[in-house]
Amino acid sequence: MPARGLRKFGARLSTAASAEEGQLALQTGEFSLVICDIGMSGMNGFDFMNHWRTQEKKPLRPSIPAVALTAYASAAACRYPRKEDF
Numbered sequence: 001m002p003a004r005g006l007r008k009f010g011a012r013l014s015t016a017a018s019a020e021e022g023q024l025a026l027q028t029g030e031f032s033l034v035i036c037d038i039g040m041s042g043m044n045g046f047d048f049m050n051h052w053r054t055q056e057k058k059p060l061r062p063s064i065p066a067v068a069l070t071a072y073a074s075a076a077a078c079r080y081p082r083k084e085d086f
Contacts, residue, residue, distance in 0.1 A: 002035060002069070019043035026052055026064070034066040
């Protein structure tokens with residue numbers, strides 16, 4: 001998990017156990033970056049970010065850069081994030 005490495009460089013982190021928990025955190029907190037596993041169970045990372053990008057279109061919602069990570073992906077899955085504004 002990248003959290004340990006990011007903390008080593010002084011990053012302040014917030015983690016979520018599920019996509020739903022992550023959506024709630026984004027609605028209530030302030031974040032500079034979202035790092036998302038595209039292989040989450042339940043709502044996958046692509047659906048997670050599509051949902052958030054829809055929320056960002058509402059007034060007073062900041063656009064947050066996002067990074068998609070996975071340990072297992074096909075070549076097509078690696079191209080998909082570019083189309084989805086990761």
